[in-house]
Amino acid sequence: MKIKKFLSVLVILFFLYMMNACGSAHTNVGLSMNFGPNGPYVSPHVGVNFYGGGRY
Amino acid sequence: MKTNRILIPGAALSLFLFFSLSCSNIEYPALSSNDSIEYNHGQFVWHDLITPNPEQAKDFYTQLFGWTYKTLGEGDMAYHVIYNGDKAIGGIFPLNVKTHPTGEWLSSVSVPDVDKAVAYNIQKGGKTLFKPSNFKGRGRSALVQDPEGAYISFIRSESGDPEFKIAENSWLWMELWTSDLQGSIAYYKGLAPYKTEEVKGDKVPYFLMKVEDTKICGMMKNPVENMRSAWLPYIKVKDVEQVSSTATSLGAVLMLEPRDDVRDGSVAIIQDPNGAPFAVQIWNK
Numbered sequence: 001m002k003i004k005k006f007l008s009v010l011v012i013l014f015f016l017y018m019m020n021a022c023g024s025a026h027t028n029v030g031l032s033m034n035f036g037p038n039g040p041y042v043s044p045h046v047g048v049n050f051y052g053g054g055r056y
Numbered sequence: 057m058k059t060n061r062i063l064i065p066g067a068a069l070s071l072f073l074f075f076s077l078s079c080s081n082i083e084y085p086a087l088s089s090n091d092s093i094e095y096n097h098g099q100f101v102w103h104d105l106i107t108p109n110p111e112q113a114k115d116f117y118t119q120l121f122g123w124t125y126k127t128l129g130e131g132d133m134a135y136h137v138i139y140n141g142d143k144a145i146g147g148i149f150p151l152n153v154k155t156h157p158t159g160e161w162l163s164s165v166s167v168p169d170v171d172k173a174v175a176y177n178i179q180k181g182g183k184t185l186f187k188p189s190n191f192k193g194r195g196r197s198a199l200v201q202d203p204e205g206a207y208i209s210f211i212r213s214e215s216g217d218p219e220f221k222i223a224e225n226s227w228l229w230m231e232l233w234t235s236d237l238q239g240s241i242a243y244y245k246g247l248a249p250y251k252t253e254e255v256k257g258d259k260v261p262y263f264l265m266k267v268e269d270t271k272i273c274g275m276m277k278n279p280v281e282n283m284r285s286a287w288l289p290y291i292k293v294k295d296v297e298q299v300s301s302t303a304t305s306l307g308a309v310l311m312l313e314p315r316d317d318v319r320d321g322s323v324a325i326i327q328d329p330n331g332a333p334f335a336v337q338i339w340n341k
Contacts, residue, residue, distance in 0.1 A: 052262050056274070
């Protein structure tokens with residue numbers, strides 16, 4: 001019985017870990033929400049592999 | 057999420073603001089103080105920041121670049137001329153914070169005939185946000201969205217165009233991020249006397265737009281998904297790390313932090329505390 005409980009807790013912890021890992025997953029390009037002086041606004045992320053700009 | 061609704065101020069408000077400013081009695085500073093009137097068609101000759109919080113924006117850019125301001129007009133219609141040293145380099149005017157919480161830099165390109173440029177833009181699928189109008193002391197100007205949606209002003213200065221000189225804490229470069237690179241190149245070549253030159257060997261295709269041998273601006277495919285096409289102004293700085301650090305301490309967000317693998321760490325892209333994107337770059341050539 002104790003082993004069953006232990007395994008259940010282990011499985012739940014594993015799923016929590018996976019959910020957290022997935023939540024942190026992101027690409028380096030896209031948009032995120034920020035909070036400025038006038039409320040929330042989106043911020044684009046520029047992907048390093050998609051950018052080659054600036055003056056030449 | 058589409059950024060059109062949040063990141064970018066609406067066309068209707070821009071129309072109202074430009075219309076209001078054009079009808080005001082404000083006399084804007086001349087673009088050129090030269091004795092002879094000369095034009096450099098295709099050159100970017102002025103930059104305006106539209107922002108929901110002009111006072112905070114003024115403080116932010118002063119702390120970052122040492123800019124000072126001269127306010128023309130009063131209250132909600134006040135226009136703040138930006139000075140880098142004793143040179144007027146741009147302006148700031150307000151947006152309605154309740155309806156448009158974020159700002160944007162709008163840049164003006166010199167054209168020989170504003171009305172013809174607007175007609176060309178319409179013919180190519182662009183939109184007119186504010187029809188050609190005369191601004192006292194400045195000349196004739198219109199605000200449009202190009203066929204890919206980027207905001208740009210057309211201007212015919214009554215005092216001629218200023219000579220473009222690179223200076224610390226002032227404009228260094230202009231860059232179009234577009235959803236259709238080849239389409240935009242063709243469009244702008246039809247608008248101004250640009251020739252193109254591709255930069256070889258970079259990560260992504262990058263095209264320089266030149267008038268004769270002078271580099272005017274660059275164009276690349278938009279590096280951000282779901283963000284509409286836009287022009288990005290670059291400002292020359294001595295220390296990009298220090299500027300980035302100061303900017304974030306003042307509430308800005310880094311869209312691209314300085315990295316050794318991106319232009320040798322000489323570039324950063326920043327969104328000011330009210331959401332207006334711009335870039336800074338070290339340039340010693």
